[in-house]
Amino acid sequence: MEVEIRACASPEEARQATTPLMHYFGRSAPNDDQVERLARILPAERVYAAWEDGQAVGGLAAYPLHLTVPGGRVPAAGVTLAGVLPTHRRRGLLRGMMRAVIDACRREGEPVAYLWSTEDRIYGRFGFGPASFSAEIDLPRERSAFHASFAASGRVRLVPLADAEEDVSTIYEPVAAATPGMFGRGSSWWQTRILADQTWRPGTGGDLQCAVLDLERRPAAYALYRLNWAFERGLQSGSVSVIEALATTPEATAAIWRYLLDIDWLARVRASLLPLDHPLLLLLAEPRRLGFSLRDGVWVRVIDVEAALSARSYQGDGSVAIEVLDEFCPWNAGRWRIGAGGVRSTDEATEIRCDVSALGSVYLGGFTWTRLAAAMRVQELRAGAIARADAIFQARCAPWCPEIF
Numbered sequence: 001m002e003v004e005i006r007a008c009a010s011p012e013e014a015r016q017a018t019t020p021l022m023h024y025f026g027r028s029a030p031n032d033d034q035v036e037r038l039a040r041i042l043p044a045e046r047v048y049a050a051w052e053d054g055q056a057v058g059g060l061a062a063y064p065l066h067l068t069v070p071g072g073r074v075p076a077a078g079v080t081l082a083g084v085l086p087t088h089r090r091r092g093l094l095r096g097m098m099r100a101v102i103d104a105c106r107r108e109g110e111p112v113a114y115l116w117s118t119e120d121r122i123y124g125r126f127g128f129g130p131a132s133f134s135a136e137i138d139l140p141r142e143r144s145a146f147h148a149s150f151a152a153s154g155r156v157r158l159v160p161l162a163d164a165e166e167d168v169s170t171i172y173e174p175v176a177a178a179t180p181g182m183f184g185r186g187s188s189w190w191q192t193r194i195l196a197d198q199t200w201r202p203g204t205g206g207d208l209q210c211a212v213l214d215l216e217r218r219p220a221a222y223a224l225y226r227l228n229w230a231f232e233r234g235l236q237s238g239s240v241s242v243i244e245a246l247a248t249t250p251e252a253t254a255a256i257w258r259y260l261l262d263i264d265w266l267a268r269v270r271a272s273l274l275p276l277d278h279p280l281l282l283l284l285a286e287p288r289r290l291g292f293s294l295r296d297g298v299w300v301r302v303i304d305v306e307a308a309l310s311a312r313s314y315q316g317d318g319s320v321a322i323e324v325l326d327e328f329c330p331w332n333a334g335r336w337r338i339g340a341g342g343v344r345s346t347d348e349a350t351e352i353r354c355d356v357s358a359l360g361s362v363y364l365g366g367f368t369w370t371r372l373a374a375a376m377r378v379q380e381l382r383a384g385a386i387a388r389a390d391a392i393f394q395a396r397c398a399p400w401c402p403e404i405f
Contacts, residue, residue, distance in 0.1 A: 001052050003088075005096045007104070008047045011039050017049035017059035021083030037192045047081065048100050050093040058084040060097035062105060063405060065183040067112060068176055070365050070395040071313025076183070077105045077303075078405045079115035098126050102303055102329060111304035111311065112363070116297075116404045123299050127328045129360030131367070132181050132297035132399040135274040143289040144261040144269065147282070152255040154215040161195045164210045167219040168195070171212075175246050179275075180364040181298055181399030193403070194224070194244070205229070205241065213247070213256050221247030221256035227266060235267075242271035244402050253279050275400035276366075298401045300360035305332045308363065309343040316340060320389045321348045326356040339392055351385035354378040365395025 008014040015035045022030055030038075042063055050058035060082050067076035079101065084093045105113055114131065117123050159167060169190060176182035185194065197208040205228030213221040223245040230238035240263050247253040257280060261269055274280075276294065281287050302308045305324055319339025326332040337346040352369065358378050361367040369389040372378045380386045 014044040014047040016056040058093040069312040074311035077113040111307035113301040128299040128301040129357035131300040133276040134297035136272040138291040147285040220252035239268040276398040323350040323353040351382040364399035
């Protein structure tokens with residue numbers, strides 16, 4: 001039977017398009033609350049499905065986001081809801097849906113797409129490259145002392161979720177605007193995803209709590225967390241699950257984490273989706289007690305080389321000529337002169353040759369050209385070009401996305 005791939009024309013079709021993914025979570029369909037929440041932040045026309053005999057057998061969608069890159073922000077597609085029913089696997093349906101999504105992003109003027117990969121062998125085929133790391137910690141509270149004495153200033157207050165948006169968004173926005181990999185959040189996003197106490201979200205145990213730190217009577221940090229209470233033979237064995245903790249200054253960062261680390265009646269503090277360069281690594285007297293572990297974070301796909309690379313900043317006065325290979329988006333293929341003076345197509349001799357996925361890896365500053373060359377993901381054709389590219393693409397901090405979308 002013929003399969004048609006197209007955008008959804010209604011919220012009801014968008015609901016059907018999510019069912020292939022829900023199948024892998026052990027559910028036959030999303031519930032009404034999940035559908036209603038999704039519709040607030042994801043227009044039906046941004047959801048694509050593979051249709052067979054009126055049934056969605058595969059789905060893929062893209063949130064319209066504004067992604068922070070070194071030196072600026074760029075319209076981006078947050079690719080999500082990828083799923084194909086096991087009855088229809090290995091038929092090219094994901095490739096067909098990705099083709100439709102990428103082409104739509106190009107029409108909409110979104111030169112970048114990014115996603116969280118559930119299987120890391122899938123998305124390289126479509127030009128996505130691993131672009132950041134994501135860290136987890138699992139820290140015994142009794143080993144949480146800072147390396148130096150610290151007297152937290154300010155005041156921490158517990159804020160009901162219904163009243164928290166103004167405080168947390170005020171803190172979040174300057175951090176997001178300065179951190180590659182993060183994106184702007186509107187009110188609908190805050191209310192639908194971040195401040196909604198949904199039981200399926202990570203760290204489920206106790207209710208979602210919001211603590212706000214005020215310094216000089218202004219919000220300077222917040223933490224969203226759950227208390228997972230437990231005792232074994234009369235001893236505390238529960239944990240604080242930190243969902244998200246952000247701060248506008250180093251002092252506020254130390255203070256909000258000191259608050260989380262000092263909550264009584266709990267044995268451990270756990271958190272995931274932390275950046276590679278999280279301050280806790282240097283704040284703690286015993287950083288190895290963090291159990292700091294890494295996995296890949298977001299993956300980036302450059303859809304329009306000239307527009308995407310022009311949206312970010314570069315260091316120094318140099319430039320480099322890079323030949324890009326791009327089978328999936330052939331309009332990107334060619335040689336590009338990249339540097340602080342701009343990004344332009346060029347006929348000059350190639351200095352570095354790479355697949356477009358390598359551009360995704362360096363785009364946010366998460367990987368260097370040197371590391372890609374060491375892994376044989378790029379080819380240096382002129383001596384010194386890799387070192388020059390590293391200097392040009394240098395970013396001030398590790399990219400970070402604090403939520404899986």
